[in-house]
Amino acid sequence: MDLRLVHLCILTLSCSFAQDIDLGTVIFANVLFRHGDRTPLNPYPTDPYKNESLWPVPFGQLTNLGRHRHLLLGRWLRNRYEHLLPDTYSLYDIYVRSTDVDRTLMSAEANLAGLYPPKDKQIWDNDIKWMPIPIHTIPEKQDNLLAAKKYCPKYDYEIEKLKNSPEIQRINKENEKLYIYLTEHSGKKIDSLESIEYLYDTLSIENIFNLTLPKWTTPVFPYKMQKLASMDFKLPAYNKILQRLKSGLLLGEMINHMVKKQEGALYPDRKLWIYSAHDTTVANLLMTLGVFDEHCPPYTATVLMELRVNTKEQYFVTISYKNSSAEPTLLTIPGCLALCPLHQFVKLTKDTIPEDWEKECVLDWEQHESSINLTTIFGILTSSILMLISLVFMIIGFVYWHYKREHNQYYRRLTTDPI
Amino acid sequence: MISVLSRWEYEDLEETRMDRAKGFLADNCRKGKRGICVTVVVLGIFIGCALLGYTAFASTSHRNATLAQVTIIFRHGYRTPTETYPNDPYLHYKWPDGWGALTKKGMLQMYNLGKWIRDVYGWLIGKSYNSSTSHVQSSYADRCIMSAQALLAGLFPPDPEETFLPGLPWLPVPVHSTPRELDKTIVVKAPCPRLDEALKEAYQNDTKQTDLQSYYAELSNYTGKKISDITDVEFLYNTLEIEDLNKLTLPEWTQKFYNDKMKEIAARSLAIFTSNTLQQRLRGGPLLKEILEHMMETRTKDNWRKLYLYSAHDITLVNVLRTMGFTNELFKPDYGAALIFELHLVNGGQSHEVKVLYLNSTQTMEPHRMSIPGCEDPCLLDNLIKILKPVIPVDWDKECILSN
Numbered sequence: 152m153d154l155r156l157v158h159l160c161i162l163t164l165s166c167s168f169a170q171d172i173d174l175g176t177v178i179f180a181n182v183l184f185r186h187g188d189r190t191p192l193n194p195y196p197t198d199p200y201k202n203e204s205l206w207p208v209p210f211g212q213l214t215n216l217g218r219h220r221h222l223l224l225g226r227w228l229r230n231r232y233e234h235l236l237p238d239t240y241s242l243y244d245i246y247v248r249s250t251d252v253d254r255t256l257m258s259a260e261a262n263l264a265g266l267y268p269p270k271d272k273q274i275w276d277n278d279i280k281w282m283p284i285p286i287h288t289i290p291e292k293q294d295n296l297l298a299a300k301k302y303c304p305k306y307d308y309e310i311e312k313l314k315n316s317p318e319i320q321r322i323n324k325e326n327e328k329l330y331i332y333l334t335e336h337s338g339k340k341i342d343s344l345e346s347i348e349y350l351y352d353t354l355s356i357e358n359i360f361n362l363t364l365p366k367w368t369t370p371v372f373p374y375k376m377q378k379l380a381s382m383d384f385k386l387p388a389y390n391k392i393l394q395r396l397k398s399g400l401l402l403g404e405m406i407n408h409m410v411k412k413q414e415g416a417l418y419p420d421r422k423l424w425i426y427s428a429h430d431t432t433v434a435n436l437l438m439t440l441g442v443f444d445e446h447c448p449p450y451t452a453t454v455l456m457e458l459r460v461n462t463k464e465q466y467f468v469t470i471s472y473k474n475s476s477a478e479p480t481l482l483t484i485p486g487c488l489a490l491c492p493l494h495q496f497v498k499l500t501k502d503t504i505p506e507d508w509e510k511e512c513v514l515d516w517e518q519h520e521s522s523i524n525l526t527t528i529f530g531i532l533t534s535s536i537l538m539l540i541s542l543v544f545m546i547i548g549f550v551y552w553h554y555k556r557e558h559n560q561y562y563r564r565l566t567t568d569p570i
Numbered sequence: 571m572i573s574v575l576s577r578w579e580y581e582d583l584e585e586t587r588m589d590r591a592k593g594f595l596a597d598n599c600r601k602g603k604r605g606i607c608v609t610v611v612v613l614g615i616f617i618g619c620a621l622l623g624y625t626a627f628a629s630t631s632h633r634n635a636t637l638a639q640v641t642i643i644f645r646h647g648y649r650t651p652t653e654t655y656p657n658d659p660y661l662h663y664k665w666p667d668g669w670g671a672l673t674k675k676g677m678l679q680m681y682n683l684g685k686w687i688r689d690v691y692g693w694l695i696g697k698s699y700n701s702s703t704s705h706v707q708s709s710y711a712d713r714c715i716m717s718a719q720a721l722l723a724g725l726f727p728p729d730p731e732e733t734f735l736p737g738l739p740w741l742p743v744p745v746h747s748t749p750r751e752l753d754k755t756i757v758v759k760a761p762c763p764r765l766d767e768a769l770k771e772a773y774q775n776d777t778k779q780t781d782l783q784s785y786y787a788e789l790s791n792y793t794g795k796k797i798s799d800i801t802d803v804e805f806l807y808n809t810l811e812i813e814d815l816n817k818l819t820l821p822e823w824t825q826k827f828y829n830d831k832m833k834e835i836a837a838r839s840l841a842i843f844t845s846n847t848l849q850q851r852l853r854g855g856p857l858l859k860e861i862l863e864h865m866m867e868t869r870t871k872d873n874w875r876k877l878y879l880y881s882a883h884d885i886t887l888v889n890v891l892r893t894m895g896f897t898n899e900l901f902k903p904d905y906g907a908a909l910i911f912e913l914h915l916v917n918g919g920q921s922h923e924v925k926v927l928y929l930n931s932t933q934t935m936e937p938h939r940m941s942i943p944g945c946e947d948p949c950l951l952d953n954l955i956k957i958l959k960p961v962i963p964v965d966w967d968k969e970c971i972l973s974n
Contacts, residue, residue: 209702219734222735240667241668242671242712252744254744256742257742257743258742264735273674274674275675275677275720278739279739280737281740282677283716285716287749289747
């Protein structure tokens with residue numbers, strides 16, 4: 152009892168301490184966000200709203216609300232990094248990378264319109280308070296950093312393994328009734344967390360658009376489906392190997408920026424690195440950092456990985472997550488404090504960063520062998536023993552037959568001799 | 571009843587009315603005002619015709635019912651120099667946004683080009699941006715991505731209900747791009763040993779043909795930089811041109827050099843990248859192939875994309891032009907210069923006709939028709955494909971491998 156009290160004391164003490172500590176000043180930030188509001192990607196077969204012309208923009212495209220939300224996020228970023236970023240845009244201050252998808256490219260543009268409204272010298276047209284800012288991208292199939300869609304056999308193998316694992320299979324079994332119910336009503340095969348997530352996404356967008364959902368959704372939407380959809384966001388970066396191959400390069404690049412910044416070797420000496428991507432990108436990075444709270448990352452959900460320096464010239468990293476219009480929450484990665492010393496941060500994340508992604512993606516023979524389990528070894532052993540036994544029998548049989556034949560010959564010769 | 575009764579009366583009425591009209595005309599014309607009368611009638615007819623013509627054609631003056639698809643390759647807008655030379659009086663000049671950046675003037679230039687495209691081809695692509703109607707691809711260079719964005723601001727001004735921020739008449743439109751080392755269409759910097767080899771050869775041939783050694787020596791002397799081939803001259807020309815455009819006084823020695831001769835050498839430097847069929851096939855061919863494939867979509871798809879925009883460099887335009895056979899003249903495209911491909915469905919959609927236009931100046935905005943060598947008007951798509959076959963790569967990567 153006493154001990155518990157002491158613990159409590161220490162806890163409250165450290166908590167109040169944590170609030171007072173000097174968070175230092177941000178000198179560099181990696182910012183990863185999800186695009187703004189969009190229309191459904193792919194409606195289900197029985198969807199009353201599956202006609203694309205019913206929507207303001209084609210499927211999967213950014214809506215006006217989405218543009219606006221990102222413009223506001225851009226303004227919020229301007230406010231947060233006012234001390235860091237000059238008023239006017241320069242390629243030496245900021246780099247923007249997006250996945251090669253219309254809605255993420257457009258979100259980044261809208262965001263930058265909020266972050267860099269042109270000021271005096273940069274105004275190029277008096278009517279348009281906007282200026283072009285380059286956004287870099289790469290075709291999705293070649294992108295292993297942000298879209299993470301470049302072909303990686305090892306990842307495909309590992310994710311398949313996870314989906315077939317007893318753990319996931321158990322979840323599937325527990326929800327079999329729900330799967331059948333949804334398949335029946337939506338006209339689409341629902342047999343995994345992923346397929347639930349897609350369906351949930353479409354329904355929640357229709358909900359946001361104030362469209363009346365079909366009756367059958369009432370008992371399952373949103374809560375029952377939401378729980379499973381949120382769970383699905385954990386899967387793509389569920390374990391170390393998946394994290395390494397899916398998010399490791401992105402995390403590695405972010406850390407590299409911060410380490411270089413500390414060393415004074417970042418060239419150009421930029422202040423902000425912006426990544427415009429998807430809900431899965433956000434979830435995967437948070438999973439990889441070990442701070443993912445099971446949920447579906449909403450539009451414009453933003454991860455801020457900031458490098459800070461305090462008055463004693465010490466460098467720290469903070470991870471903040473902004474998943475609403477409110478201020479972001481500070482997250483603490485396992486094994487560190489919320490204000491995590493940079494070298495500690497580097498050490499803790501080391502095993503999630505691939506040394507040679509291309510090489511690690513190769514599915515080689517060794518891995519096939521290591522995947523051979525006890526039963527197959529047992530099977531191979533018994534069958535080879537059986538083959539050995541049958542071989543012995545065959546030899547015995549042959550010897551016996553040969554011996555017998557020779558006797559016959561001898562006997563026959565004897566009978567033919569007198570002729 | 572009515573018809574029986576009124577037929578008579580009707581004629582009567584009509585007669586009186588006509589009488590009165592005749593009287594009015596005759597009255598006015600008789601009293602020595604014949605001249606005025608004739609003028610009024612002629613003017614009336616003239617104005618009537620003009621009005622009729624206006625309502626019938628003016629609003630659609632650019633609307634060409636046969637047009638089915640447009641592809642535009644344009645050079646980025648005005649930029650700052652990409653490089654300088656040791657003796658440059660502006661060696662440490664503070665260019666806004668650094669080297670090789672799109673300038674404000676360049677943004678406005680591209681914005682106006684976008685507005686022009688809206689005027690001419692707007693009806694084809696609808697008022698607001700739609701990814702299934704238009705597609706924008708850019709070179710990886712910042713100035714090209716920014717040029718595309720500025721152009722799109724002019725091409726897709728939002729409707730009042732579309733603006734997401736009061737007072738900001740702009741909407742984001744996606745600009746797609748590919749990193750330099752993977753780019754096989756716009757800057758063609760993806761590794762290709764065969765092209766490297768061919769270029770080396772082309773430089774050697776060029777040196778053999780013309781003797782510019784003393785010219786190079788003089789230039790090297792003035793600039794303090796080793797000038798040893800036509801591409802060095804081209805880069806120097808570009809720097810001088812930009813400094814000149816920005817009203818910076820050029821040093822004395824340039825009076826003798828910064829002239830048409832230098833511009834021609836610069837243009838030759840652009841041409842050397844497509845100096846033979848092999849180079850044309852591997853450097854200009856990929857983009858041309860893509861354009862032809864898009865044109866073919868009008869046959870295979872019901873809903874084909876109507877507009878393809880490529881934000882590119884001077885070399886891209888020259889590559890494509892020369893690959894198409896425009897090898898008799900030298901090109902040195904200006905900033906914002908555009909090469910336009912129009913695909914028309916003629917004979918009730920039975921035949922596909924290709925028209926090529928070249929807009930060299932964004933100041934006049936007057937494109938001129940170019941007659942494709944070997945494909946006389948009307949140039950049908952099938953003919954064009956046949957003619958271009960030798961310069962369209964089948965498997966670029968394979969053809970890039972050196973065969974020995």
